[in-house]
Amino acid sequence: MDLKMDKAALQAFLERDFPQVANQFTFVAVAPPLLTMALSASEQHLRPGGTVSGPAMFALADVCAYFCILSVLGPVGLAVTTNCAMDFMRKPQPGRLLCRMELLKLGRALAVCEGRLFTEGAEDKPVARASLTYSIPPKGMSAT
Amino acid sequence: MDLKMDKAALQAFLERDFPQVANQFTFVAVAPPLLTMALSASEQHLRPGGTVSGPAMFALADVCAYFCILSVLGPVGLAVTTNCAMDFMRKPQPGRLLCRMELLKLGRALAVCEGRLFTEGAEDKPVARASLTYSIPPKGMSAT
Amino acid sequence: MDLKMDKAALQAFLERDFPQVANQFTFVAVAPPLLTMALSASEQHLRPGGTVSGPAMFALADVCAYFCILSVLGPVGLAVTTNCAMDFMRKPQPGRLLCRMELLKLGRALAVCEGRLFTEGAEDKPVARASLTYSIPPKGMSAT
Amino acid sequence: MDLKMDKAALQAFLERDFPQVANQFTFVAVAPPLLTMALSASEQHLRPGGTVSGPAMFALADVCAYFCILSVLGPVGLAVTTNCAMDFMRKPQPGRLLCRMELLKLGRALAVCEGRLFTEGAEDKPVARASLTYSIPPKGMSAT
Numbered sequence: 001m002d003l004k005m006d007k008a009a010l011q012a013f014l015e016r017d018f019p020q021v022a023n024q025f026t027f028v029a030v031a032p033p034l035l036t037m038a039l040s041a042s043e044q045h046l047r048p049g050g051t052v053s054g055p056a057m058f059a060l061a062d063v064c065a066y067f068c069i070l071s072v073l074g075p076v077g078l079a080v081t082t083n084c085a086m087d088f089m090r091k092p093q094p095g096r097l098l099c100r101m102e103l104l105k106l107g108r109a110l111a112v113c114e115g116r117l118f119t120e121g122a123e124d125k126p127v128a129r130a131s132l133t134y135s136i137p138p139k140g141m142s143a144t
Numbered sequence: 145m146d147l148k149m150d151k152a153a154l155q156a157f158l159e160r161d162f163p164q165v166a167n168q169f170t171f172v173a174v175a176p177p178l179l180t181m182a183l184s185a186s187e188q189h190l191r192p193g194g195t196v197s198g199p200a201m202f203a204l205a206d207v208c209a210y211f212c213i214l215s216v217l218g219p220v221g222l223a224v225t226t227n228c229a230m231d232f233m234r235k236p237q238p239g240r241l242l243c244r245m246e247l248l249k250l251g252r253a254l255a256v257c258e259g260r261l262f263t264e265g266a267e268d269k270p271v272a273r274a275s276l277t278y279s280i281p282p283k284g285m286s287a288t
Numbered sequence: 289m290d291l292k293m294d295k296a297a298l299q300a301f302l303e304r305d306f307p308q309v310a311n312q313f314t315f316v317a318v319a320p321p322l323l324t325m326a327l328s329a330s331e332q333h334l335r336p337g338g339t340v341s342g343p344a345m346f347a348l349a350d351v352c353a354y355f356c357i358l359s360v361l362g363p364v365g366l367a368v369t370t371n372c373a374m375d376f377m378r379k380p381q382p383g384r385l386l387c388r389m390e391l392l393k394l395g396r397a398l399a400v401c402e403g404r405l406f407t408e409g410a411e412d413k414p415v416a417r418a419s420l421t422y423s424i425p426p427k428g429m430s431a432t
Numbered sequence: 433m434d435l436k437m438d439k440a441a442l443q444a445f446l447e448r449d450f451p452q453v454a455n456q457f458t459f460v461a462v463a464p465p466l467l468t469m470a471l472s473a474s475e476q477h478l479r480p481g482g483t484v485s486g487p488a489m490f491a492l493a494d495v496c497a498y499f500c501i502l503s504v505l506g507p508v509g510l511a512v513t514t515n516c517a518m519d520f521m522r523k524p525q526p527g528r529l530l531c532r533m534e535l536l537k538l539g540r541a542l543a544v545c546e547g548r549l550f551t552e553g554a555e556d557k558p559v560a561r562a563s564l565t566y567s568i569p570p571k572g573m574s575a576t
Binding site for chain 2: 054056060083084088
Binding site for chain 3: 248249258273
C-alpha cells in the first residue's frame with residue numbers, strides 16, 4: 001500500500017473539509033497501512049470524573065480510519081462510514097489519547113480498518129478497540 | 145419491565161449528570177422497554193452537505209440506550225458502555241433526528257439495547273441502526 | 289419491497305445451492321421485508337447442557353439474512369456476508385429456535401439486515417440479536 | 433498475563449468439553465496474550481467454490497477466543513460468548529485456515545479478544561477479523 005497523501009496533505013484536507021473539528025485532532029504518524037492520530041480533548045469531550053466521552057472516542061476512531069484510507073487512496077471526499085463496532089475496555093488515563101488504525105482491506109467498494117485507542121505511553125492497556133467499514137465512491141467521483 | 149424513572153426524572157438526571165450535553169437531547173417518549181430521544185442538531189453536529197455527523201449519531205444512540213436502561217433500573221450513575229455496533233444506512237433528511245431504543249436484556253451484570261435512528265416522519269427508511277451493551281455496576285453502588 | 293421469490297422458490301434455491309446444510313433450516317414465513325426461518329437443531333449444534341452452539345446461531349442468522357435479501361432481490365447467488373455483529377443474551381429453551389430478519393436497506397452495493405433469535409413462543413425473551421451486511425454483486429452477474 | 437494452561441492442558445480440555453467439534457480444531461501456538469488455532473476444514477465447512485463457510489469461520493474465531501481466555505484464566509468451563517463482531521474481507525485460499533486471537537482485557541466480569549483469520553502463509557491478506565466478548569462466571573464456579 002503506497003502513500004498517496006502525506007501528513008501535510010492530510011492536514012490540509014482535514015482543515016478544508018472538516019473545519020468544525022480540525023482543531024480537535026492531530027496527525028501523529030502516517031505510515032500505510034498504519035495511521036495514528038491524537039485527540040486534543042477539550043471540555044466538551046469530558047464526562048464526570050474527567051474521562052473522555054464515548055462519542056469523542058468514536059469520533060477519534062472514525063476520523064482516524066477515514067484518513068488511514070485517504071493516505072492510500074488519495075483525496076476522495078465522499079467515502080462514508082457504513083459500519084462501526086467498538087469495545088470500550090478501560091478508562092483513559094490522564095494524557096493524550098491516541099488512536100492507531102490499520103487498513104486491512106481496500107477493495108473497489110469497501111475499505112475495512114481496525115485499530116486501538118490508548119493513552120500515550122500505555123499502549124499495552126488499550127482503552128478501546130474499533131473496526132470500521134467505509135464505502136468507497138465509484139471511480140470518477142473525486143473530491144478535488 | 146416496570147418504569148422506575150419517568151420523563152421528568154430522566155430529564156433532571158440528564159441535566160445534573162451531563163450538563164455539557166443536556167441541551168442537545170430531548171426525551172420524546174418513555175415507555176419501557178422503549179425509549180425515544182431526539183437530537184437537537186447544532187452546527188457542531190453537521191458535516192459538509194448539512195448531514196448529521198457520525199459521532200453525533202453515535203452520541204444520540206449512546207445516550208438513548210443509557211436512559212432506556214435507567215428508566216427501568218433507576219438512577220444508577222455508573223453504568224458504562226462496553227460495546228457498540230452501528231450500521232449507517234442513509235443520509236438523514238432535514239428535520240429532527242430521532243432514536244428509539246429497546247431494552248432487550250437487563251441482566252445482573254450486562255444490559256443490551258437495540259435501536260434505530262430515523263428522521264421524524266420517515267421511520268420506514270432508518271438512517272442507522274445501533275446495538276449497545278452497558279455494564280451494570282454491582283448492587284450497593286448508587287448514583288444518588 | 290416486493291416479493292421476488294416465494295417460500296417454494298427459496299426452498300428450491302436452498303436445496304440446490306446449499307445441499308450440505310439444506311436439511312438444517314426451514315422457512316417459516318416469507319413476508320418482505322421480514323423473513324423467518326427455523327433451525328432444526330441436531331447433535332452437532334448442541335453444547336454441554338443441551339444448549340444450541342454459538343456457531344449454529346450464527347449460521348441461522350446468516351442464512352436467514354441471505355434469504356431475506358433474496359426474497360426481495362431475486363436469485364443472486366453471489367451475495368456474500370461482509371459484516372456481522374451479534375449479541376448473545378439468553379440460553380435457548382427447549383423447542384424450535386427461530387430467527388426473524390428484517391431487511392433494513394437494499395442498496396446498489398450493500399444490503400443490511402437486522403433480526404432476533406428466539407425460542408418459539410418466547411419472542412419477548414430473545415436468545416440473541418444479529419445485524420448483518422451483505423455485499424451485492426454488480427448487475428449482470430446472476431446465479432441462474 | 434501468565435500462562436495457566438499450556439497446549440496439552442487446553443487440548444485435553446477441548447477433547448473433554450467439546451467432543452463434538454474437538455477434531456475440527458488444532459492448537460498451533462499458545463503464548464499469552466496470543467493464541468493461534470487452525471481449522472481442519474471438512475466437507476461440512478465448505479461452500480460452493482470450495483470456500484470456507486461463514487459459520488465455520490465464526491466457530492474458529494469463537495473457539496480460539498475461548499481458549500485464549502482459558503490459557504490465562506485457567507479451566508473455567510462456564511465462560512460464555514456475549515458479543516461478536518466480524519468482518520469478512522477475502523476468500524480463504526487453499527490451505528490451512530488459521531486464527532490468531534489476542535486477549536485485550538481480562539476483567540472480573542468480561543474478557544475481550546480480538547483476532548484475525550488468514551490462510552497459512554498469507555497473514556498480510558487477512559480473510560476476516562473478529563472481536564469477541566466473553567462473560568466470566570463469578571469466582572467459586574469452576575469447571576473442574
